[in-house]
Amino acid sequence: MEFFVVQFLTGLASAASLFLVASGLSIIFGVTRIVNFAHGAFYMLGAYVAYTLTERFEGFFGFWGGILLAALVVAAIGALLEIVLLRRIYRAPELFQLLATFGVTLMVQDLVVMIWGPEDLVGPRAPGLRGAVDILGLAVPTYDLFLIVLGPLVLGALWILFHRTRWGVLVRAATQDRDMVAALGVNQTWLFTSVFALGIFLAGLGGALQIPRNAVTHLMDLSIIVEVFVVVVIGGLGSVLGAFIAAVLVSELNAFGILVFPKISIVLVFLVMACVLIVRPWGLLGRPEGPARQPAGLSIRPWHPMSPNQRLLMLALVVVAGFVPLVAGNYVLTVLAEIAVFALFAASLHFLMTVGGLASFGHAAYFGLGAYGAAFATTMFGAPMVASLLLGPLLGVAGAILFGWFCVRLSGVYFAMLTLAFAQIAWSIAFQWVEVTGGDNGILGVWPASWASSPAAFYWLALAVSVAGIAALRVLVFSPFGYALRATRDSALRSEAIGIDRARVQWAAFIIAGTFAGIAGALFAFLKGSVFPDNLAIPMSVDGLVMVLLGGIETVSGAVVGAVVYKALAIWLVSQTDLSKLVLGAVIVLLVVAFPKGIVGFAEDLMARRRARTDDGGAALAAPAKAAPAAPGSGAAPIAAPKMEAAR
């Protein structure tokens, strides 16, 4: 009994930092609609800066001043980031901002190691709160009790800020309708900056307050960001009180899950999140989103199937790619095979995101399941390679059928978060079910058949499968199913009104995307000769997102271009520099600012402008008109929606 009480208190203490970070993320999202992936990075920076400051300035004031100063320093960095980077891209498609903040996260990861070194750092104890208090005969650290009290205090302070100050009222108003706030004379620019700074301050404070409890490491950003996403989604995006309740819930689940289900402790939290989202799709205290800006489909330029000339060009490109083994060495061929695999993976995600308007944050789950499926078929049942390549993806399909059924009940950011949760569940199973999956050691010995074992042969195989898969996906885009899917994307309500079963169509799209991701994963298993839990981990999902966004989310062929550019760049950078994350992150950020429509979107704009210049007159329509942010519909969807109003 006593032990449980103490465990409960430990959970509450962990909840404090989690709440601080999560409320910051929630506040930022509420007003700016940015899912700030870099939030974990700022949390980590808060801890590192606090470490340095508290080492330098000792004593009571040194410590507490250092903690507070660290949060302020980090908030200032956050404000700078908002001014320099985010301001430029508020009008870009929603997920682009996620991409930008992801780039920042990568940069911070390398910068932190550069400045503070790779070793874990142990900060000082909090002066005045060093000891432990005896509770029911067990010692509870005084600092934990302090944190337990701090959580509700911060909650109260935030409540006062948002309900008793004009700034807070403006923030709440902007959370609901930021354009109306501007139409009442409020300068959104500074409102956004201050909100962002406050959110980052909370993240930095959360990190700084961790140093007496945990070592400071350069991996703490990714570990917290996933938990924070979970908290924010359970609590309801934009709700501070929700974040508090969810932080307590998640921390207690962690504290007790370890005792009750040591095997599936990680899964537990995600299961709870999935349950909450299914019962309350907007989180415990969240509110249903209005018809939010769609992640895709803002483009005015309609999509067209390829013209015969373009088809010939593609064919020529494929033929050229087929001749590469005549000139390239083994290393290059292996790299190219990997790029081909990822092009298919990215194309499958693109199908879901751009055509279906469903941005998945956990697409690697189906890629990884396909890889594990192929590995099981090979190592457990001794299936030949071709059979494994056919059977393996079925595991991915099964996952997509199961998870997809739940996911398509949600939309927007909540859909993204639920996909993330399912991917994390799949990852935990692969990681923790050691008897079957080998856990962290993975499954080795997944080698291709002898006819495909040379790098050239495997390259041809990967190229053929990938090209066939991408072509099939493209055919689907322009099939009746593709049009129905685009209709659900452009307006869920109207598509249902004309008799499209939205959930069913989106579920089918989810399964199709999962299938092709699974095929890519099975190929990947044979390419590497092994599978690891990493294959379905978050970084892999993020890689897929980056490829799609980089290529251009509003285009049909962006994913392939994005995959080629990103993968080639990533592989090349790793071979060239120790700071590959720093450079890659910087490149992503620059690309986001320079090409807010992605590489292909940029090229299409350029071409449309050229065409408009050569044949003026009617071509004015083809020019990339600046769309009003709320302008709905893409492609053939008519823009003007007649209003229904009774004549008076």
Add this chain to the structure above:
Amino acid sequence: MKLEIHKLNSYYGPAHILFDVDISVGTGEVVALLGRNGAGKSTTFRSIVGLVARREGRIVFDGEDITNRPTHEIVRRGLGYVPEDRRIFTELTVEENLMVGAQPARDGAPCWTPEKLYTLFPNLGEMRGRLGGRMSGGEQQMLTIARTLMGNPSLVLLDEPSEGLAPKIVEEMANAILAMKNEGLSIVLSEQNLHFARLISDRAYIIESGRIRFGGTIRELEESPEIRDAYLAV
């Protein structure tokens, strides 16, 4: 002239909506912009306050060109805007909604406080702590006007203030607008038909398919039924 619009053209994406719209409003005047559904009334208002991304022409307010200014700057110069869909902050109380609209007092414009607005719209005074989402359509319409007045504008654009209101409330609304006029406010209001507009307006424009078809006094309009029948709902 308080507000002068010269050859305004507006676009939604590739769609050209307004064609060479010319409107002028004198200080202290109440001007009606009349037109049927989809004629372009709201688009005109949205263009004036910079909420339509692509607009061409010249919009001069208090002698200064505001054509390419951002929305919040235009509003801060004293040009208030009341949207047709009201856009109350439903999660905020009446008092908080008013707080969002508050701007410093300015010369040449009436100065409003919540108390003064509660006398103008007595209903609001009785529900200061109520959430915007828990109010009737008519109460929301009053709140959205009061919220804009909190910015102490010298001119307001009212987009269909009588839309969907019961006859008794329409009358209250007309009185409130006349009271605003008596404070010295210039007002442009849009309406679909003459009934409401003629109670309070000095002059009227008729817009149809994005073009101004008529401009003159209310009396002139009433004396030419053929124009009225051609362009307005009856």
